[in-house]
Amino acid sequence: MNEVIEIVKVGIADLNIIKAPQVIRTSGLGSCVGVVIYDSNQKLAGMVHVMLPDSSFAKEPFNKAKYADSGIDELVFLLENNGVSRHKMKAKIAGGSQMFQFASTNDTMRIGPRNVEAVKKKLDQLRIRILAEDVGGQSGRTIEFNPLTGLLKVRTVNLGEKEI
Numbered sequence: 001m002n003e004v005i006e007i008v009k010v011g012i013a014d015l016n017i018i019k020a021p022q023v024i025r026t027s028g029l030g031s032c033v034g035v036v037i038y039d040s041n042q043k044l045a046g047m048v049h050v051m052l053p054d055s056s057f058a059k060e061p062f063n064k065a066k067y068a069d070s071g072i073d074e075l076v077f078l079l080e081n082n083g084v085s086r087h088k089m090k091a092k093i094a095g096g097s098q099m100f101q102f103a104s105t106n107d108t109m110r111i112g113p114r115n116v117e118a119v120k121k122k123l124d125q126l127r128i129r130i131l132a133e134d135v136g137g138q139s140g141r142t143i144e145f146n147p148l149t150g151l152l153k154v155r156t157v158n159l160g161e162k163e164i
Helices: 070-081 111-125
Strands: 008-009 015-019 023-029 034-040 044-050 090-095 128-136 141-146 151-156 160-163
Touching: 015 023, 015 070, 023 034, 023 044, 034 111, 034 141, 044 070, 044 141, 070 111, 070 141, 090 111, 090 141, 090 151, 111 128, 111 160, 128 151
Parallel strands: 008 023, 090 128
Antiparallel strands: 015 044, 023 141, 034 044, 034 090, 141 151, 151 160
């Protein structure tokens, strides 16, 4: 008898938290980065679908989940409010593709790599260790995290599926 597992979906520029046996999924990760922060003891996890590196240019009111800095802060805040200690938090990240090829070396077109850099910088500031990552490349991804197993399933367009 197969148990039906509830899948909580996270949209673009969105975030949510779950508790096992739920799993959490986001799709449409091109230049965006999916950040999963979890506590393997409590089987609690959260995911944010980051679109842009930093919120400093955002106009109020703004969607915190859209940006690496404010989105990760908000996700950590939610997890802490649900009883997760910061020192027990671990992270896994995926996405940050360079979806389009440009002749110019203009930094504003490097959204994927800049998102990855911003996510890593923010997690480092918060002292949350990244245990696994699948970033870069030129293909879109869908990710699904299961807090029971601690595995992040990554489906990459034209490249198949793996677990990290």
